[in-house]
Amino acid sequence: MHQSDHPRTNAGPGPGRARTSQGPGPGRAWADALASAAAPLLAMTAVAALGLWFARATTLPAGAFPAVLAALVLMAVGVPVDLTGSAAFVAEAQGGITALPLSVTLVGALVTGAVFLHPLRLHAVVRPGEWAARAARTALLWTGLLLLLRLSAQHSFTVPTGDPLLDELGGLFGAAPTVGFRAPVLPTIGFGLLWIVVVLALALAASRRAPLPPRLLRYQAAVRPAAHAVLTLLxxxxxxxxxxxxxxxxxxxxxxxxxAVILLALPNLAWIALGVGLGGVWHGHAGGSIGLPMPHPLASVLQTSQARDVTLDLSSLAQQDGRSWLLAVLAAVLLLLAGLGAALHSPADLRLWKYAAHLAVAMAVAMLLIGLLTRISASLGLSLLGLDSTGGVFLRADLLISVPLAALWGALAGLLGALMARPIRPRSIRPGR
Incomplete structure (x- = not known):
């Protein structure tokens, strides 16, 4: 069997690739961990700052920009941000935001994986426990940096309601609504740890070259080609x-x-397009004075009803823009190419059903993550002298529909990809059956 047909974790030129990692010294180990924790935060902060600048957040009153920036970076790792406030004795404001600016999240995840894996690039195998020790050091420093960032994500400022009458009454009675950004401590720790653990696990699964502990080597043929193909698809x-x-x-x-949308929420829209193209379903609505920028067809569907959820799928999008049907064609073509790529990087002697099963599982996991990551719950309610002004955007995936469909598409693409790979492989490594 040709060497290039196997995952390349234990292959490569030179004796350096063949050796087992002995682990760095204590100083180097903590320096690597600090780089793995700090580099993604710096990259995320830069992307978020630029996105907020394009969104004109620098004009927020009372010097709120640094607080909003810190809150946005925390939101990018899944930390919910509470919005609470009041206006003297006659008004109360409350609400919250649970949404991931996935452009910021994706940049952080890619930088984390690259920096974390870089010190191990010359090793084929790591000692048992070394992965866990490296991950633990990174997670500890990551959590500490998030807690420091949380101190900056607290600010209060006056917000307009969007209703001239309410704004005038608020100024007249000294009851202008104030909103405070606050990230609670425990969610910061919990969601921050969950984020770093998931990112490191996905980096280990999707990388074709990262060294593995000996106990995991037998799983690389089943996991890595499909995981890498799905990551490439995303x-x-x-x-x-x-x-x-x-x-x-x-x-x-x-x-x-x-x-601003590109720098803050591009993957949100791109991966919803993938899910919808595969037949997936989202439910939600949008309305009031609080909104998030989104393409016109998507906004039109969600604003059909401001009081109840509507269904977001390929059919409802096509009613707003007939070109939306092209999402199904795009999903089919790109997923088929992903199946071909997974097959070409898998051992040639696998049975056909294994190619299908591997990609089906990878697509199901990907759609589960997409559904969870694209959830949006952004709301603000204001009550002033009996007058109400409310708004928000709510969006959630129907996982009971989207995940099985993604698995079915993955199985079909894995099977067809394996069949397409047969004539492409060199004759000497084609399966014998």
Whole structure:
């Protein structure tokens, strides 16, 4: 069997790739951990700051920009941000935001994986427990940095209601609504740890070259080719959305708004497009004075009803824009290519059903994560002298529909990809049956 047909974890030129990692010294180990924890936070902060600048957040009153920036980075790792406030004795404001700015999240995840895996690039196998020790050091420093960041994510400032009458009454009675950003301590620790653990696990699963502990070597053929293919599929969707967004920014007359969406929420839209193209379903609604920037067809569907959830799927999008049917074609073509890529990087002697099963599981896990990551719950309620002003955006995936469909598509793409790979492989490594 040709060497290139196997996962390349234990292959490579030179004697350096063949040795087992003996572990760095204490100083180097903590330096590597600090780099793995600090580098993604710096990258996320830079992307978030640029996105907020395009969104004109620098004009927020009372110097709120640094607090909003810190809160946005915390939101990118899953930490919910509470919005609470009041207005003298006659008004109360309450609400909250649970949403991931996935452009920021994705940058952080990619930087984390790259920096964390870099010190092990010359090793084929790591000692038992070394992965856990490296991950534990990184998680400890990561949590500490998040807690420091949380100190900056607290601020209060006056917000307009969007209703001229309410704004005038608030000023007249000294009851202008104030909203405070606050990230609770325990969710910061809990969600921060969950984020770093999931990211490191996915980096280990999707990398074709990262060294593995000896006990996990037998699983690499089943996990890594499919995981890498699905990760590539997700990144390709983001790249396509990026190109479409940049084109839109040059022709739609609102370049700053479009660039803000690109820098803050591009994967949110790209991966919903993937899910919808596979037949997945989301439910939600949008309305009131609080909203998030989104493409016109998506906004039109969600704003059909401001009081009850509506269904977001391929059919409802196509009613707003007939070109939405192309999402199904795009999903089919790219997923088939993912199946081919997974097959070409898997051992050639696998049975066909294994190719299908591996990609089915990978797609099901990916759709589960997409459904969880694209949930949006953003609301603000204001009550002033009996007058109400409420708004928000709510969106959640129907996982009972989307996940099985993704698994079915993955199985079909894995099977067809394996069949397509047979004539492409060199004759000497084609399966004998």
């Amino acid at each position: 990144l390709v969707y983001v790249v396509i959305a990026l190109v479409a967004g940049l084109v839109s920014a040059t022709v739609d007359g609102h370049p700053r708004d479009t660039l």
